[in-house]
Amino acid sequence: MAQSRPLGKRIVLIVEDEPLLRMMAVDLVEDAGFVAVEASNADEAVRILEMRSDIRIVFTDIDMPGSIDGMMLAAAVRDRWPPIEIIITSGHRRMTDLDLPARSVFFAKPYDTAKVTATLHQMASH
Amino acid sequence: MQKSARYTGRHGSALTPFKIEIALFPLLEEPEAVHQKRLEALEAYDILDTPQEPEFDDIVLVATALCKTPVALVSLVELGRQWFKARIGFEACETPIGQSVCAHALGRQDTLIIPDLTTDPRTRDNTLVTENPHIRFYAGAPLITPGGVVIGTLCVIDTEIRPAGLDDAQRKALEALARQVILLLEARRMSRRKDELFRRQKNIASTIRTSAIKTVAAQEAGRIGTYEIDIATGNVKVSAEACRIFGLPHADSYPAATIEAMIVAEDQGRQSNSESRRTGDAETDVEYRIGTPDRGIRWISRHATFERDADGKPLRMLGTVQDITAQKRSIARSAALLDLGDRLRDLEDIEAMALVASDLMAKALDASRAGFGIVDLPSESVMIQPEWCAPGVDSLVGLHHFRSYGSFIDDLKEGATVVVTDVLTDARTAKNAKALTDLGVRVLVNLPIFDHGKFSLVVFVHHSTPYAWSDEELSFVRSVGNRIQSALTRLQAETDQDLLNQEIGHRLKNTFAMVQAIASQTLRPVAERDHVLNFEKRLQALSRAHDTLLAQNWMGADVSALVTGSIETLGLADRFDISGPVFSFGPRSSLSLSLLVHELTTNALKYGALSNPTGRVAIDWSIEGQGDNATFRFRWSEQGGPPAQQPQTKGFGSRLINMGLSGTGDVVASYQHSGYRVEMTAIVFQLQHAK
Structure with missing residues (x-):
């Protein structure tokens, strides 16, 4: 189910508690030609997702303070907003230890910005 | 200096540095016998130079409040000094006898009241009056022992003259408090005596126990029985000692089959039989275990020679039997501890350790059953894992509730090794003995193992028949427990190190991510x-x-x-x-x-x-x-x-x-x-x- 959205306004929700890393992610997303929306934890991300329907991709860290972590956020997104694409990143976890939701991509931190950029483009082209 | 003046013995009163000083004071006017009695009374209370005690402190506190004085003392008068068991408003814990006002109260049964110390001939030259702290008023109620001996006073002191002294109520109250001091001293003496008696009794009991164990062990080690088998009839003539060794009622002879049947299943075949005796091929020196009705499994060393007829055909087999259980077990214990050390070193989980320990204990203690269980503390239950069982003994695998078998879980929780030498008589299991004997448990050893401070495993050893424990065996069991515990501690330290490494690794990864972020921000232009x-x-x-x-x-x-x-x-x-x-x-x-x-x-x-x-x-x-x-x-x-x-x-x-x-x-x-x-x-x- 494709969401109707204005052309040229592709929005990525960045969820990251560490400000420096969030800043870098914002740069990366904007350099890739997207609009970045920021949340500093998963609870805030859910509130944003509940309020607006134009988010195309969620780009989230895993270990964050709050009532739910990035993995639970990803599961909630897959469940409640199925069209949204998901990118998960973590410095602590390895991909082999994780139970990733469908249509999600994992990057270990520090991530390869070129690869993340390519993944964003690929997801947006669906 | 004061210390050296202390009364040091019943007859050592004459030679003290204070002799001359004492001579100047009325104190010495009391008959020799009287002050001797006082010193004996003080000695009996064993109170001098003891630390402060709140009960006595309370009394002086009440005394100052009652008599409205700044100072109150429980003063005990020794030979050359007065020493204060409790004091309020007075700095020194003792003074030389020359400064003692209390000494003047010793000869009387009533309270000594001196309204103005500066005018009283007994005290006007006392340095406590003429110099600091310039005391002026004194009232002292004698401390009289039940035997009628005055040992000191409960006194109140003021730095103001009190022409009126104490009123009647104050004086009576002071005397009542003085009686309380004596009651406290008496109570103190009684409880000390009880402690002492208790200690002595314990010592005696343990001495008796040790010597009894030693005697039994010595007898057993030295016991040699003799026997003589008539090969044709299979009848065994046995000495009284041989009967005792085999735990058989005293008799002159037994059929060989009776004795052969006592040998445990694993050792069957080591002993001679009618065939090997007839041919003379039976081993001459063998060791085997027998099951006795009262003393469990015993190790027997048997030596034999053959008496033959003129043709060389065996007629009789005769020789000696000896109980070598103590030596055998001692060797087995040493081997088990060595083996345990080797095996624990290589093991990486707590259950494998428990299994090894139970296995070794079973061998070293001739157990009928040994193993371990996983403890669930909230429900006080244990899930017993597949264990080692002697032939013919049923497994206990499955869930068991500690309380069904007695109260010994209370000791396990405290970390104590539980050794119940007989479930019928031990207070912890006597009420539940049937539950235990139904499972074939007559003797029970439980070794608690703590994981991260929590009682989580129990190693057990059971005997189906009463078992005579030696001190060495008990310390062996404890030693096994200690070894497991220390191996576990090592294991936990290693696990903690792993966790720490993981944590450092994660932090490092985060740092890399931060470096990347900083670089990407810094290098944007x-x-x-x-x-x-x-x-x-x-x-x-x-x-x-x-x-x-x-x-x-x-x-x-x-x-x-x-x-x-x-x-x-x-x-x-x-x-x-x-x-x-x-x-x-x-x-x-x-x-x-x-x-x-x-x-x-x-x-x-x-x-x-x-x-x-x-x-x-x-x-x-x-x-x-x-x-x-x-x-x-x-x-x-x-x-x-x-x-x-x-x-x-x-x-x-x-x-x-x-x-x-x-x-x-x-x-x-x-x-x-x-x-x-x-x-x-x-x-x-x-x-x-x-x-």
Whole structure:
């Protein structure tokens, strides 16, 4: 189910508690030609997702303070907003230890910005 | 000085430094017998120079409040001094007898009241009156023992003259408090005597017990029985001692079959039988275990000789039997402890440890059943795991509730080893004895094992028949418990170290991510994005190498894992041919190798074999030589790409490559028409031990 959205306004929700890393992610997303929306934890991300329907991709860290972590956020997104694409990143976890939701991509931190950029483009082209 | 004046014995009163001083005071006017009695009374209370006690402190506090004085003392008058068991408003804990006002109260049964000390002939020259603290008023109620001896006073003191002294109520109250002091002293003496008696009784009991055990052991060790088997009839003549050794009622003879049947299943066949006796082939010296009705399993050493007829045909087998259980078990215990040490060292989980311990205890203690269970503390239950059982003994595998078998779980929770020598008589199990005997448990040993401070496993040993425990055996059981506990502590320390390593690893990864973020922010204005990208990639290579090391607990990493880790993120793994023996690098060399492979791969992608769709890279390594001179050789050869050309400038990448594996060079690079090749060597010892 494709969401109707204005052309040229592709929005990525960045969820990251560490400000420096969030800043870098914002740069990366904007350099890739997207609009970045920021949340500093998963609870805030859910509130944003509940309020607006134009988010195309969620780009989230895993270990964050709050009532739910990035993995639970990803599961909630897959469940409640199925069209949204998901990118998960973590410095602590390895991909082999994780139970990733469908249509999600994992990057270990520090991530390869070129690869993340390519993944964003690929997801947006669906 | 005062201390040296202390009364030191019943008859040592004459020679003290205070003799002359004493002579100046009325105190000495009391008859020798009276002050002797006082000293004896004080000695009996054993109170002098003891620490402050709140009960006495309370009394002086009440006295000051009652009599409205700043000072109150419980003063005990010794030979050369007065010593205060409790005091309020007075600094010194004792004074020489010359300064004592109380001494004047000793001869009387009523309260001594001196309204103005400066005018009373007994006290006007007292230095406490003429000098600091200038005391003026004194009232002292005598402390009279039940035997009628005055040992001192409860006194109140003021620095103001009190012409009116104490009123009647105050005086009576002071006297009542003085009686309380005596009651406290009496109570104190009684409880000390009880403690002492109790201690003595315990000592006596333990002495008796030790000597009884020793005697029994000595008797058993020395016991030698004799026997004589008539081979034709199979009848055994036995000495009284032999009967005792076999635990049989006293009789002159038994059928051989009766005795043969006592031998435990595992040892059947060691003893002689009618056939081997008839042929004379029976072993002359054997050891076997028998099951006795009262003393459990016993070890028997049996020696035999044959009496033969003129033709050499055996007529009688005769010889000695000896109970060697003590020696046998002592050897088994030593062996078990040695074995336990060896086996615990290699074990990595608590359950395997418990299993080994129960196995060894079963052997060393001739148990009928031994094993361990996993404890669930909230429900006070234990899930018994498959255990060792003697032949014919039923397994207890499954869930059991501690309380069904008695109250000994209370001791286990405290960490105490529980040894119930007879479930019928031990207070902890007597009420539930039937539940235990129904399971064939007459003797019970439970060893609690604590994991991270929580009672989580219990090792058990059961005997189906009463078992005579020696002190050595009890200490053996405890020793096994201690060994398991210390092995477990070691294991926990290792686990904690692992966790710490993981944590450090995670922090390091986060730091790498932060470095990347800072660099990407800082380098945003840099126009040559390639440099920024190269930095990022190198950082990732380093981070991956740390990953590999982390997986190995920083002990170093396998070359093959490092090489594949470096190349597979590029998605070109199918264009590499990798071969080489299993070989482990130290942590530092692991990082170098990862960065090297990253640079070589990047170069191959840009200029070499990986820059077209078909070129390949071969990586292989080998170890040459042995011992200290062993060399590690690493080869990288590209083919199928464009002809290799020596680069014009030397960037970070090529400088890194030229430093080689251990940072000291030993790098041979060749730019051939077929492609780039490089060979690096390093001393194995350096690669493995550089930290």
